[in-house]
Amino acid sequence: MAYGQHQSFYLRDRWLSKAIKQLREDSRFFYDKEAFEKIGLGKNMVQSLRFWVVATNIVEENTNEQRKKVHHITSFGDVIDRYDRHIQFNDTAAMLHYHLTTNKESSTVWYWFFNLLEETAISKEDLFSIFVKWVEETENKKISHKSLKRDIDCLIKLYTAGEDAQDPEEVIQSPINKISLLSEKNGNVYKKTPNSIGEVGIIALYYTLLVYCSQKETYTVSVEELINQHGLWGRVYNMNRNLIIQALHQLTSHAQYPILFTRTNNLDTVKIPEIEPISFLESEYSRKVKVYS
Known part of the structure; x- marks a missing residue:
């Protein structure tokens, strides 16, 4: 697992599109000594x-024939770049968040916060203490508390920066901020915010x-899984049972890929059409962009 890889900078607006543009020209861009000048960012940024493009699944890190690290744009990243490179749609922000929170090895604190942490409202101090305890129980090696504190700070800023910031350097909202998953209450308490279907987006x-x-090689899931399973709606998007049921009813009427939602004897099951996620996304976004253009 990884900690503190973000250099204390939360993801900024337009960063992903800047990275994709450079990586289309040079898969070794992040190892170019002049990279910061070419992209117009500081060296630490x-x-x-480099962390953010991998953690959000826009880019994957590989090794070339010379055993040097390279970065290639994923199928997901390609679709986002072609249809919503500036993250204007909530669906896009929600999917970036999804990949961030399910990437346990790269973005550990996000995986932990949304999938494992049971508290829905917590002070920053308690959040840090619980995270430290979890890391110490999980890792065989010692992780710097300073690094873990940077992770907590960055996680909070990703979802709340710009809402009521006194620091002029923290007035810029991240592209993920728009789906409102975390809010600050009473100055030092942070609350996982229940999401509406519209805020997340039915495509996402x-x-x-x-x-x-x-990933599970199954096309049948239960409502209980959708509520409680790591990587699904209840955990990743803070959605409660009622919202999940509403979303499922909407998807039964999907024009091209309707799901089958069966409710019998308190055993609510969902059968999903066998379609590749990227094929679905390509189809939906091509139609969505036509509507908004």
Whole structure:
């Protein structure tokens, strides 16, 4: 697992599109000594951006024939770049958040906060203490508390920066901020905010469900899984049972890929069409962009 890889910088607006543009020209861009000048960011910000593009599944890190690290744009990243490179749609922000919170090895604190932490409202001090305890119980090696504190600070800023900031350097909202998953209460208490279907976006909900089913090699899930399973709606998007049921009813009427939602004897099951997540996303976004253009 990884800690403190973001260099204390939360993801900024337009960063992802800047990285994709450079990586299309040079898969070794992040190892170019002049990278910071080419992209117009500070050296530490460039290192931070390297973390963010991988953690959000926009880019994957590989090794070339010379055994040097390279970065290639994923199928997901390609779709986002072609249809919503500036993250204007809530669906896009929600899917970036989804990949961030299910990437346990790269973005550990996000995985822990949304999938494992049971508290829905907590002070920053208690949040840090619980995270430290979890890391010490999970890791065989000692992790710097300073690094873990930076993780907690960055997680909070990703969802709340710009809402009521006194620091002029923290007035810029991240592209993920728009889906309102975390809010600050009474100055030092942070609350996981229940999401509406509209804030997340029905495309994002269907996409994350398809990814989950593809990874598990099953096309049937239960409502209980959707509520409680790591990587699904209840955990990742703070959705309660009622919202999940509403979203499922909407997806039964999907024009091209309707789901089958069966409710019998308190055993609520959902059958998903066998479609590749990226194929679905390509279809939905091509139609969505036509509507908004």
